[in-house]
Amino acid sequence: MSTLYEKIGGQPTIEKVVDDFHNRILADSSLSGFFANTDMKQQRDRQVNFFALILGGPKDYKGRSMDQTHTGMGLEQPHFDAITKHLSNSMTSSGVSADDTKAAMEAVEKLKGSILHK
Numbered sequence: 084m085s086t087l088y089e090k091i092g093g094q095p096t097i098e099k100v101v102d103d104f105h106n107r108i109l110a111d112s113s114l115s116g117f118f119a120n121t122d123m124k125q126q127r128d129r130q131v132n133f134f135a136l137i138l139g140g141p142k143d144y145k146g147r148s149m150d151q152t153h154t155g156m157g158l159e160q161p162h163f164d165a166i167t168k169h170l171s172n173s174m175t176s177s178g179v180s181a182d183d184t185k186a187a188m189e190a191v192e193k194l195k196g197s198i199l200h201k
Contacts, residue, residue, distance in 0.1 A: 086139025087186055091179045093140065094131070099177040100170075101130050107169040114165055117156060137190045149197035158199055167191060 088097070105123060108114045118126070132144040146152065167188060174184040 087183060087190070088135055088138040088140030091138070091174075091183050091187070094135065096177055096179065097131050097134050097138070097140070100173045100179070101127055101134065103173040103176055104130075104170050107173060108166065111165060111169065114162060114169075117158075117162075134187075137194075138187055149194050150200070153198045153200065160199065163195055163199055 091097075105127060109118060109123075129144070129146045132141075133146060135141050136144040170191065171184055171188055174187060175181070179187070
């Protein structure tokens, strides 16, 4: 059985999704401030590896845990909702099927407690 990572097209699709996702979040004034001091090239590389990991792809992610990464950021439910909306839209616009997008978003939803510290 193939992984979700393989089903959506692997690394090329993940990279396309992350590039589109970053464009969306940087254009969203409710989110862009969180990335004001972020090296977006480094962020892109980490995010590509992280999404690959949570979708069953290569285990190349070497970044911090979601708890550590988001500590002290003050993220609330509306921020999480905006991020997941942008990610879902990025997946759709990158050619990921509705079913595979839904499955990927379920994987992201499982991280909400770590991201929001709730």
